[in-house]
Amino acid sequence: MDAAADAQDPSAEVLGRLLVIQQAVDAIPDELRMADFVRRAMSAVPGVADAFLYLAGVNEPPPELAPLLARCADSIPDAPAQNQQRDFGPDLHCFPMYAPGQHLGCLAIHVRDAGALRPYLPFLSNISSAITRIVVAHRYQARLAQLNEELRQARDHLEMRVAERTRELEYRATHDPVTGLANRALLVDRLRGAIANAQREGKMAAVVYLDLDSFSFMNTGLGNDCGDAFLCETARRLSRLVRDSDTVARIGSDEFVILLAGMENVERSSARLSAMLAAVRKPVALAGKDVVVTASIGACVYPLDGDEPEILLRRANTAMHRAKASGKDNVQFYASTRDAAVAERMELETELRRAIPAGELVVYYQPKLDVAANRFVGAEALVRWQHPRHGLLPPGRFIPIAEDSALIVDVGEYVLRQACLQARLWHEAGHEGMSVAVNVAARQLRDERIVGTVRDVLRETSLAPSCLELEITESSIMHDLEHATALLHALKGLGVSISIDDFGTGYSSLSALRNFPADKLKIDRSFVHEIETVSSAAAVALAVISFARTLGMRVNAEGVETLGQAQCLRKHGCDEIQGFLLARPVPADEVQAVFRQPGLATW
Numbered sequence: 001m002d003a004a005a006d007a008q009d010p011s012a013e014v015l016g017r018l019l020v021i022q023q024a025v026d027a028i029p030d031e032l033r034m035a036d037f038v039r040r041a042m043s044a045v046p047g048v049a050d051a052f053l054y055l056a057g058v059n060e061p062p063p064e065l066a067p068l069l070a071r072c073a074d075s076i077p078d079a080p081a082q083n084q085q086r087d088f089g090p091d092l093h094c095f096p097m098y099a100p101g102q103h104l105g106c107l108a109i110h111v112r113d114a115g116a117l118r119p120y121l122p123f124l125s126n127i128s129s130a131i132t133r134i135v136v137a138h139r140y141q142a143r144l145a146q147l148n149e150e151l152r153q154a155r156d157h158l159e160m161r162v163a164e165r166t167r168e169l170e171y172r173a174t175h176d177p178v179t180g181l182a183n184r185a186l187l188v189d190r191l192r193g194a195i196a197n198a199q200r201e202g203k204m205a206a207v208v209y210l211d212l213d214s215f216s217f218m219n220t221g222l223g224n225d226c227g228d229a230f231l232c233e234t235a236r237r238l239s240r241l242v243r244d245s246d247t248v249a250r251i252g253s254d255e256f257v258i259l260l261a262g263m264e265n266v267e268r269s270s271a272r273l274s275a276m277l278a279a280v281r282k283p284v285a286l287a288g289k290d291v292v293v294t295a296s297i298g299a300c301v302y303p304l305d306g307d308e309p310e311i312l313l314r315r316a317n318t319a320m321h322r323a324k325a326s327g328k329d330n331v332q333f334y335a336s337t338r339d340a341a342v343a344e345r346m347e348l349e350t351e352l353r354r355a356i357p358a359g360e361l362v363v364y365y366q367p368k369l370d371v372a373a374n375r376f377v378g379a380e381a382l383v384r385w386q387h388p389r390h391g392l393l394p395p396g397r398f399i400p401i402a403e404d405s406a407l408i409v410d411v412g413e414y415v416l417r418q419a420c421l422q423a424r425l426w427h428e429a430g431h432e433g434m435s436v437a438v439n440v441a442a443r444q445l446r447d448e449r450i451v452g453t454v455r456d457v458l459r460e461t462s463l464a465p466s467c468l469e470l471e472i473t474e475s476s477i478m479h480d481l482e483h484a485t486a487l488l489h490a491l492k493g494l495g496v497s498i499s500i501d502d503f504g505t506g507y508s509s510l511s512a513l514r515n516f517p518a519d520k521l522k523i524d525r526s527f528v529h530e531i532e533t534v535s536s537a538a539a540v541a542l543a544v545i546s547f548a549r550t551l552g553m554r555v556n557a558e559g560v561e562t563l564g565q566a567q568c569l570r571k572h573g574c575d576e577i578q579g580f581l582l583a584r585p586v587p588a589d590e591v592q593a594v595f596r597q598p599g600l601a602t603w
Contacts, residue, residue: 009119010119010120010123011046014044014045014046014120015120015123017041017044017045018045018120018123018124018126018127021038021041021042021127022126022127022130024037024041025037025038025127025130025131025134026130026134029138031055031058031135031138032055032058032059034053034055034131034134035052035053035054035055035058035059038051038053038107038127038131039051039052039053042109042124045117045120045124046113046116046117046120047111047112047113047114047115047116047117047118047120048109048110048111048112048117049091049110049111049112050109050110051107051108051109051110052065052107052108052110053105053106053107053108053131054069054105054106054107054108055104055105055135056103056104056105058105061108065108068092068094068106068108069106072086072094072096072103072106073103076098076101076102076103077098085121085125090111090114091110091111092108092109092110092111093108093109093111093117093121093124094106094107094108094109095107095108095109095124095125095127095128096128097128097131097132097135098132099132099136099139104132104135104136104139105135106128107124107127107128107131109124173185174186174189176249176250178228178231178232178250179231179232179234179235179250180232180235181235181239181248181249181250181256182247182248182249182250183249183250183251184249184251186247186249187247187249187251187257187259188309188310188313190247190259190261191205191207191247191259191309191312191313192309194259194261194262194302195302195307195308195309197261197262198261198262198263198302198303199303199307201262203262203263203264204263204264204266204301204302204303204304205259205260205261205262205263205301205302206259206260206263206266206269206299206300206301206302207257207258207259207260207299207300207301207302207312207313207315207316208257208258208259208260208273208276208297208298208299208316209255209256209257209297209298209299209313209316209317209319209320210238210255210256210257210258210276210280210295210296210297210320211252211254211255211256211295211296211297211320211324212234212254212255212280212293212294212295213293213294213295213296213324213328213329214293215227215230215253215254215293216253216254218230218286218291218293222286222287222289222291223287226286226287226291229284229286230284230286230291230293231250231254233284234256234280235248235250235256237279237280237282238256238258238276238279238280240279241272241275241276241279242258242260245261245262246258246259246260246261247259247261257313257316258276260272266301266304266346269299269346270331270345270346270349270350270401270405271349271404271405271406271407273297273299273331273346273350274331274349274350274353274405276295276297277294277295277297277329277330277331280293280294280295281293281294281295281329294328294329295329296320296323296324296328296329296330296332297320297323297330297331297332298316298317298318298319298320298321298322298323298331298332298333298334299316299319299331299332299333299334299346300312300315300316300319300333300334301333301334305334315334316334318334319332319333319334319335320332330350330354331346331347331350332347333346333347345401348397348398348401349401349402349405349407351387352385352398352401352402352407352411353407355385355387356407356410356411356414360385360386360387360388361383361384361385361386361411361414361415362383362384362385362386362392362587363381363382363383363384363415363418363419363422363588364381364382364383364384364585364586364587364588365379365380365381365382365419365422365436365585365586365587365588365591366379366380366382366578366579366583366584366585366586367379367578367582367583367591367594367595368380368437368556368576368577368578369576369577369578369582369599369600370575370576371566371569371570371574371575371576371577372575373599374598374599374600375598375599376434376582376594376595376597376599377433377434377435377576378423378434378435378436378437378467378469379434379436379437379591380436380437380438380439380471380558380578381415381418381419381422381436381437381438381439382395382585383395383399383411383414383415384585385397385398399411403441403442403443406443408441408443408444409441409443409444409447412438412439412440412441412444413453413457415438415439416438416453416454416457417457417460417461419436419438419468420436420438420457420458420461420463420468421461421463422436422588422591423435423436423461423463423467423468424461424462424463426591426592426595427467429592431592431595433467434467434595435466435467435468435469435497436467436468436469437469437470437471437499438468438469438470438471439471439473439501440470440471440472440476441476442473442475442476445472445476445477445484445487450487450491451487451490451491451494454468454470454491454494454496455494458494458496464495465494465495465496466495466496466497468496468497469496469497469498469499469519469520470491470496470497470498470499471499471500471501471522472488472498472499472500472501473500473501473502474500474501474502474503475502477500477516484516485515485516488516488517488518489517492517497519497520498516498517498518498519498520499518499519499520499521499522499556500516500518500520500521500522501522502522502524503521503522503523503524503544514551518551518553519553519554520548520553520554520555520556520575520576521544521547521548521553521554521555521556522555522556522557522558523540523541523544523545523555523556523557523558523574524558524559525558525559525579526559527540527541527544528541528557528558528559528560528565528569528579529559529561529565531565531568531569532562532564532565532568538568541557541568541569541572541574542572545572545573545574549573554575554576555573555574555575555576556574556575556576556577556578557569557574557576557577557578557579558577558578558579559578559579560577560578560579560580560581560582561579561580561581562581563581563602565579565581566581566600581600582594582600
């Protein structure tokens with residue numbers, strides 16, 4: 001009886017071990033590791049052959065437990081009680097684990113000795129209940145974490161939508177709905193910033209007011225949709241012409257304002273404004289038609305014309321109305337007394353753009369004399385501007401403006417064509433062999449079309465290439481020797497003559513010049529002017545002549561005004577001279593009378 005009673009009493013050591021198991025299970029956060037720990041720990045409990053902790057969604061049960069688990073899952077209690085135990089025969093005990101409406105798993109015990117195990121079954125049930133509590137807590141924590149994540153995502157999505165809506169409202173408040181350009185409010189804000197930056201950095205800013213000419217007729221004739229399409233295309237064209245730091249805004253139905261910020265040199269902005277006029281003027285295909293609309297531009301400059309945004313906008317608008325009153329399709333600057341010179345220069349450039357196609361440029365010719373033969377051998381073409389209001393303007397008034405912009409390319413091509421045509425007329429009039437020299441500007445040399453332009457002009461005018469001399473300044477070819485050498489060889493390949501103009505002022509490398517296919521060097525007038533009085537000037541002239549002789553080139557001296565200068569140049573072996581001593585530049589219809597003269601009679 002005592003032995004049997006002892007067999008029914010649980011061992012304190014085993015109970016202690018079971019208590020440790022229960023506490024350890026509570027400390028294991030990972031459910032898969034928990035299941036593995038329980039299986040190994042239960043093997044030390046008397047009467048246990050094997051144990052398996054099945055947790056739904058965590059591990060897979062052995063096949064033999066599948067029927068047991070199915071029965072447990074089919075009988076989920078509405079209000080599960082703690083410490084449940086179900087027996088599936090003498091060799092298998094099951095401690096199911098339930099949450100409300102959910103089967104969480106079970107602790108399955110394979111019995112080796114039912115009698116030895118019986119005292120510990122309540123403690124195993126307690127361990128099962130502890131595991132249930134832990135798993136339920138894990139699941140609640142996981143669900144809580146999931147809900148928190150869903151809440152966070154919902155909050156982030158809501159904040160994103162609010163931010164997007166805020167940006168959309170801010171965009172609508174600061175941008176034109178048709179073109180997407182800045183509106184007046186944003187323009188004024190950026191103009192304030194541009195003024196502050198310009199004041200801090202000592203720079204300038206220009207406010208350009210552009211109004212489309214007769215735009216209302218487009219809306220009337222083609223409809224508002226076509227009008228909006230034209231405005232959008234105009235916005236795109238203007239935006240392509242400005243820098244990232246600039247602003248293009250639409251502030252009225254057909255009014256645009258362009259802010260040119262951080263400007264170093266206001267004078268050069270005229271080319272950009274002319275480019276805007278040209279961009280607007282290009283045809284736009286609308287409703288199956290090519291629509292052409294011009295624009296009038298008014299501009300003013302900070303700090304010359306004001307230091308407040310509204311003042312600058314008002315004065316730019318005033319200048320724009322002056323442009324409309326001047327015939328439209330032109331640029332006018334707000335002419336305050338402080339920037340009258342700047343405005344005049346910019347207006348002169350605008351007028352020069354019109355002068356070229358209008359035929360206001362005229363070509364004068366300065367004859368050149370062969371010193372050894374004492375006869376005229378050709379002339380240099382020099383452009384003048386017959387301005388409708390200012391009269392005949394010398395090149396010094398407008399060539400620097402043209403050189404600061406792309407206009408010099410158009411001017412140069414016009415002079416080249418007129419000069420070649422005039423040389424052919426000389427030949428037809430009996431002055432065979434007379435050559436014409438045409439200056440080629442540095443910007444023309446950077447234009448990849450220059451070789452094709454010369455070729456086309458020679459073909460159109462039927463002038464022999466040998467009668468055309470291209471004068472290229474020394475300084476313009478020294479910046480990129482490789483490009484200059486290739487270009488001069490290409491021009492020389494056309495059969496024309498190449499002359500290096502203003503020689504002695506460009507600090508060129510003589511070794512580089514040796515590789516250029518030049519036929520002539522021209523001594524700059526600054527040395528010729530002092531050749532009689534300053535020994536260094538005479539030395540330079542002599543050095544140029546000697547250098548040219550070494551390379552097989554001819555030498556021309558320009559700016560010869562006195563007989564003494566001519567005699568000095570002749571003494572040193574100069575080949576050609578030109579200047580006021582022989583003849584001033586004369587119109588085309590007078591140059592042939594000079595050619596008929598015998599040369600310099602006072603040698």
